[in-house]
Each structure stands twice: as C-alpha cells, then as structure tokens.
Amino acid sequence: MNAVSNRPRVYFIADFNIEMLARLVAHTVVPGAEVATAPFGQVMPALAGAPPGPDWTVVVWTQPASVVDAFHRALAFEPVVVDQALAETRAYAEAIVRFAAGARAVFVPAWVRPPWQRGYGMLDFRPGTGIGHLLAQMNLALAEALRDHPSIFVLDAQRWMAAVGPRGWSQKLWYAAKSPFAPALLEEAARDIGAALAGLDGVARRLVIVDLDNVLWGGVVGETGWQGLNLGGHDHVGEAFADFQHALKGLTRRGVQLAIASRNDESTALEAIDRHPEMQLRRDDFAGWRINWGDKAQNILELLADLRLGPESAVFIDDSAVERARVETAIPEVAVPDWPADPARFSETLLSLRVFDSPFLTAEDRARTRMYAAERTRRVDPAAAGNLEEWLESLDIRVTVEPLSDSNVDRTVQLFNKTNQMNLATRRLSKTELQAWASDPDHLLLTLRVADRFGDSGVTGIAGISIEGARARLVDFILSCRVIGRGIEDAMLHVAIAQARARGATEIVAELRPTPRNGPCLDFLRRSELRGISDTVFVWDAADAYPRPRWCTLYDSPGMAAAVDQ
Amino acid sequence: MEREQALRILYETIDVVNQQLPPARRLRKAPETVIVGVSGSLDSLGIVSFVVTLEEKAGEMLGAPVVLLDEATLVAEDSPFRSVATLTSHLATITRG
Numbered sequence: 001m002n003a004v005s006n007r008p009r010v011y012f013i014a015d016f017n018i019e020m021l022a023r024l025v026a027h028t029v030v031p032g033a034e035v036a037t038a039p040f041g042q043v044m045p046a047l048a049g050a051p052p053g054p055d056w057t058v059v060v061w062t063q064p065a066s067v068v069d070a071f072h073r074a075l076a077f078e079p080v081v082v083d084q085a086l087a088e089t090r091a092y093a094e095a096i097v098r099f100a101a102g103a104r105a106v107f108v109p110a111w112v113r114p115p116w117q118r119g120y121g122m123l124d125f126r127p128g129t130g131i132g133h134l135l136a137q138m139n140l141a142l143a144e145a146l147r148d149h150p151s152i153f154v155l156d157a158q159r160w161m162a163a164v165g166p167r168g169w170s171q172k173l174w175y176a177a178k179s180p181f182a183p184a185l186l187e188e189a190a191r192d193i194g195a196a197l198a199g200l201d202g203v204a205r206r207l208v209i210v211d212l213d214n215v216l217w218g219g220v221v222g223e224t225g226w227q228g229l230n231l232g233g234h235d236h237v238g239e240a241f242a243d244f245q246h247a248l249k250g251l252t253r254r255g256v257q258l259a260i261a262s263r264n265d266e267s268t269a270l271e272a273i274d275r276h277p278e279m280q281l282r283r284d285d286f287a288g289w290r291i292n293w294g295d296k297a298q299n300i301l302e303l304l305a306d307l308r309l310g311p312e313s314a315v316f317i318d319d320s321a322v323e324r325a326r327v328e329t330a331i332p333e334v335a336v337p338d339w340p341a342d343p344a345r346f347s348e349t350l351l352s353l354r355v356f357d358s359p360f361l362t363a364e365d366r367a368r369t370r371m372y373a374a375e376r377t378r379r380v381d382p383a384a385a386g387n388l389e390e391w392l393e394s395l396d397i398r399v400t401v402e403p404l405s406d407s408n409v410d411r412t413v414q415l416f417n418k419t420n421q422m423n424l425a426t427r428r429l430s431k432t433e434l435q436a437w438a439s440d441p442d443h444l445l446l447t448l449r450v451a452d453r454f455g456d457s458g459v460t461g462i463a464g465i466s467i468e469g470a471r472a473r474l475v476d477f478i479l480s481c482r483v484i485g486r487g488i489e490d491a492m493l494h495v496a497i498a499q500a501r502a503r504g505a506t507e508i509v510a511e512l513r514p515t516p517r518n519g520p521c522l523d524f525l526r527r528s529e530l531r532g533i534s535d536t537v538f539v540w541d542a543a544d545a546y547p548r549p550r551w552c553t554l555y556d557s558p559g560m561a562a563a564v565d566q
Numbered sequence: 567m568e569r570e571q572a573l574r575i576l577y578e579t580i581d582v583v584n585q586q587l588p589p590a591r592r593l594r595k596a597p598e599t600v601i602v603g604v605s606g607s608l609d610s611l612g613i614v615s616f617v618v619t620l621e622e623k624a625g626e627m628l629g630a631p632v633v634l635l636d637e638a639t640l641v642a643e644d645s646p647f648r649s650v651a652t653l654t655s656h657l658a659t660i661t662r663g
Binding site: 017019020023024026027028167170172173176177182183184187 | 582583585586587588589611614615618619621622626635
C-alpha cells in the first residue's frame, strides 16, 4: 500500500469548464499541487472509469440539471415526480461511490442554482411544487447516499454563493467560457478545497492561543480589575466579547484546544477568569497559559513545549498588530490571522478561519479539553515532585490493547495523519488504505487506549507489525504527544513484541524513517532496551519478552492474543 | 471614469487573474504589460476571465453595466486589449459620462 504523496494531486470532473478552479488550486491555494481535469462535460463516462491513481483526490462538481433529468424538466416548469428526481440523485451517488473506491478522497460540491432563478417565486419552497424545495431534497438525498463512505465529502457550495453574492454566478462566463461560476466564487471553492486537502493530510490546527485584554473581554483587567471589564450584559460590545468566548468554547468540542498568552499579572487575570459572572470560559477550558510580562513569542514556544504541540498546530489571536507581527516573524509556522478592531467581528473572523478542517470528529476530539485539564492536574500533583517512578506508579496507568475496529478506526486514522513526534514511519494513510493494510493476514494493527487515575486519554497509541517469516517488522509505532513520557512507549513495545512472538517471530526490527519532526521517536528508540544496529535500525531478539514497565497494567480486548508477555 | 480609476480597477483585475497563473507568468502591474498578444501570459480562458472580471469591477464602480467583451475588438490589429495602457484608455473613454 502506497503512502499518500506529499504533493497533493487533484483531479477535477465537471459538467462545466472547471479549468479556472484547477488553476486557482494549483497556483495559489495549494502551490505545487498537481492538477488534471477530465474532458469537459464527460461526467458520467469519467465516473465510469477510474481516477488517475489512488493518491489522487477528486472533485466532482456538477449542475443538478445535467445529471438529474427530472430537475432539468422542473426548471422548465414541467410537473415532475419527486421520487424520480431522488432516484436519479441516488444513481449519481452510486456512480461516485464506485469511482471513489479508486481515489484517495472525493469532494462533491452540493448543488446550487443561479441566484436570479426564482422558480415558482412564493411557491418555490412548497413541497411537491417548488424547484427550490426539490433541489434541497436532492441535496439531502445526495448527502445521505454518500454518508457512509468515509472518503467522500459533500462540500457546502451554497455557502460559497452566500459569501460572494450575485457576482458569484456569471451568465456571460457561461456563454463565453462555459463556466457559470465567476472567479470570486471559484476562489471560495478553491480555499475550501485547500482546507479539506489540509484536513486529509492531518495538518489541521489544534490550538488557539488568545490574548486577554480587548480579546476575551473589553478593557484592561490590570487597570480596572475584573469588576470593570466590559463583558456580556446589556451592551453590544460586551455581548460581542461574550459571543466570541462562546465561539471559542464551541471549537473545543471539535477537538481544538485553547490557551492564553497575555501580558498581565497572572493572579489578576486568573481572578477575572474565575470570578467574572459573564465569563463563558473558565480555567478548565484552557489547556495552558502564560500570563506574564515576558515576550509573547517566547511564551508561545514554552506553551507549545508544555502541550507537546508543534508551532504548525497553533493559531494566535491578539488585538495588537505589534504582537501579531512579533509572533509571525519569530514563529512563522504559527497561523496569525489579521484581527479586526471591532469586537462585533471577532466571532465571524474566528469561525471563518479555514484551518480546523478534519475528515473525522472522534470521541477523543470532543473530550480533549477534559484530557488536557487532567494533564494539568497530573503535572501539579504533589507526587510528581518526587521520584519519577514512584509518581508513575501512583498514576495507576491502565493500557488496553485493541485490534482495529469500527469503533476506533477514525481515531486511528487521525493519529496516523496527525502525529509527528513519536512516529516511526510517518505513513499518512486514508481510512480505506489503513483498513486495506490491516486486513492483510500478515499484518497486525494494534491500538492502545490509555487511562489513569486522572482520566481517560482514549486511543493514543498504535503499533503496526508486519510478519515476514521468522522476522517481524515494526512498521508503525505512533504515540500521541499527550501521553509521551509515562512509560507508555515501553508498554507499547512490550505489546508489539508479545504479539510478534505469539506469531512465531524470532526477531523484531524497527527502522525509523527520519523526518524533521520525529526526533523524539529516535531518542526513545536509543533509550529503549532494543539493540541499535545502525543509526536508525533497532532490533529485539524474540527469545525474550520485552520488559514491561511495572507501573502500567495491560489489558487485552476479547479476540486478541494476550497483550502481556510473561 | 477617470483614467486613474480605470487603471486602479485594471490592477485589481490583475490581482484576481494572477491567482490563476503560475508565479513566473503572472501579469505585472505596469502600463506596458500585454493583455492580448503573442507575448502575453493569458490564454483564451484567461483573457475571458480577465475581461469579465474587469467588466464586473467597472460596473460596480459606476453602478451600471459595462460591456467590454467583444470578439472582433479582442482580435483586431489595433485592439484596445493589447496592453494595460491601451485598455486603461479604452475603459476611461467608453465609460466617460
């Protein structure tokens, strides 16, 4: 199974001239992307064929009248049977599903119609009559028919239309160049496609670092105290700040963490967070903070180190253009959006950022804030100040080993595509590719769920093993940065080697594929009990079990060979 | 429309169309830049996209439709679409009240 190419490849299929969109993607939104277009207007023949290759992402964009004949007739005000339109819609979806089996992913913009097309006017959303209602039903049927196919994504083209208004549709371009969509709308589409491609690559931002004064609240807390801040209440500016906090809190339910970098006195700022009655965000909503009078760029680097995240994971929001410029220059990998002066625009600016797209939303994403809060508690635990091993034993770490299953596959794909530091091979795989790899009888894919007395960290480890005769190869060794440093790495090696031994392997080999980010994995392998035979290759003689950290209790799930090796 | 206004929206149009071009072939914001011609960067789709975008921007500025796209004018030997300078003059002339 091939790993996904680092250079995005995008294939466009459309019933209109989609070349302008392909060029926008290749030359501006995803510079360096390789793009190709199917012959214009040949949608169904193109879907009946195969994509250029399994590492190509495909955009299939059609106009509803060209693939659903009943809708074409509805546009001419002929009476149509709704069920017939929906059956044609499902047939189109089936063609996309067949085609998607050979592609990395497929993006299908939802159907739209020109803003000037009023249909039946006041009757246009009446069920059984209205063209607008019929189109909405068709879009829902399309989304439903594609719902269970994890590599197919219906993109909301209606939002692109709303964003640019009537100038998004151009009859003149249609007549002159066979593209109904004007550059303004295509730019919106290209940017959403770029965000979705980044999401597939697992490069979504995972942390929003915010300033406090005039960002989370109006005013300067150091001067007025929390009682003098403008937040919530019957004031349009205060309301806007409260709404912005709501929007930030909403992001945490998508797996995005919050942190604070603010020039303030820490105790004064935390008092405001704890005591202001209109605060929507409280201490437990933040994964960490640096509230002091130091340099913000340095504070952000320290925060990222604490949270074990790379700068490419972070977004920094500050009302001061000077601070934004400082961070942008010092840490160019951090996303620093232009920030409006008007608090009324804060929420819309945050929620329109195209940096959080992810192809999955897992239980771990929704619980991440709680997990980070537990990690902060873990770190300030008095026991942590003493002997490390004693502290680790006090944590009551429980590791449950499970095979790949429907219940953990989304999270596993996410770890494959997001994890950089503790990652042996940094293979980036789609769900389809991962499931295909794991279904090989000589391959074994283990997931590790980690919990301790502070909480459940969810699925945080992956070991992929290939049995090659008497030798077993550790293909993947992936551990979320959230649990690094608690001996889970050794527990994972123990489990992987136990599984390989149970299948008759006499030697286990782990070869690191170096990347700019996986130095921590190499450091761990060097520290481990494995024998290094070159700079990047490590082996274990399977005559013996790999030692298990005594502070980890291992559990295996039903149907698995024993995780614990005696 | 004044010549300065015409030049400004031509440059805005160049910004839009440049997003569809590789960096090495992007149009320079300069009077001598070729729009239609053998040494130009735009193919037929690029030219149509350029002119329609320019029409839209001019129309927005004037509050009335502006029509520039005309095949005969595009290919004429003394076409006003030859360069940024000639197109600026043409746009200023046809939109002068």
